[in-house]
Amino acid sequence: DTxxxxxxxxxxxxxxxxxxxxxxxxxxHDTMYWxxxxxxxxxxxxxxxxxxxxxxxxxxxxxxxxKSPDKAHLNLHINSLELGDSAxxxxxxxxxATIGAETQYFGPGTRLLVL
Amino acid sequence: xxxxxxxxxxxxxxEGDSAVIKCTYSDSASNYFPWYKQELGKRPQLIIxxxxxxxxxxxxxxxxTLNKTAKHFSLHITETQPEDSAxxxxxxxxxKLxxxxxTRLTIIP
Numbered sequence: 001d002t003x004x005x006x007x008x009x010x011x012x013x014x015x016x017x018x019x020x021x022x023x024x025x026x027x028x029h030d031t032m033y034w035x036x037x038x039x040x041x042x043x044x045x046x047x048x049x050x051x052x053x054x055x056x057x058x059x060x061x062x063x064x065x066x067k068s069p070d071k072a073h074l075n076l077h078i079n080s081l082e083l084g085d086s087a088x089x090x091x092x093x094x095x096x097a098t099i100g101a102e103t104q105y106f107g108p109g110t111r112l113l114v115l
Numbered sequence: 116x117x118x119x120x121x122x123x124x125x126x127x128x129x130e131g132d133s134a135v136i137k138c139t140y141s142d143s144a145s146n147y148f149p150w151y152k153q154e155l156g157k158r159p160q161l162i163i164x165x166x167x168x169x170x171x172x173x174x175x176x177x178x179x180t181l182n183k184t185a186k187h188f189s190l191h192i193t194e195t196q197p198e199d200s201a202x203x204x205x206x207x208x209x210x211k212l213x214x215x216x217x218t219r220l221t222i223i224p
Contacts, residue, residue, distance in 0.1 A: 106158040
């Protein structure tokens with residue numbers, strides 16, 4: 001259950017603030033992701049990193065900046081928070097693209113509420 | 116990019132009956148199709164997956180079928196139990212997961 005972990009679990013903040021969410025995986029995976037789940041439960045990819053390099057950026061506003069200090073960590077910093085940023089943010093990781101390694105494992109989620 | 120449609124959006128089934136959720140996708144090059152179950156307040160968890168070289172896969176009460184020609188795949192849950200109540204997502208995987216819109220399954224005791 002602690003294979004992919006995120007902190008904090010809950011985050012309540014005011015509009016305009018800057019906040020960070022941290023993610024760590026101890027699975028030895030090369031690829032990590034950030035997904036956003038909105039109030040209607042839609043799950044959508046935001047970013048993907050492979051061995052610390054950005055490989056996917058799905059037209060996310062520049063206020064969102066991912067950072068990967070090493071392949072086990074992928075953090076998400078959000079500047080100038082807006083009401084529409086309220087959502088659950090899930091980190092995920094994957095071993096690779098080969099058969100048997102393509103399963104993605106999700107963290108427990110960070111519930112962000114912007115007031 | 117990939118487009119995944121999922122139906123129905125909600126499904127209520129009497130305990131013990133079967134439930135079927137269907138998905139269609141757009142990119143014929145896709146070859147890995149996982150299904151995730153998300154309980155209230157929890158993370159999505161993989162329950163079954165299928166690769167394009169097989170047409171059906173079964174794991175106890177859960178099965179998935181894939182029709183690559185028609186570009187659709189389905190989740191079948193038999194002998195449903197109250198603990199099957201959750202939101203189920205189909206997905207198509209390449210370097211990322213593209214999810215369907217989810218099906219809220221409710222098992223009526």
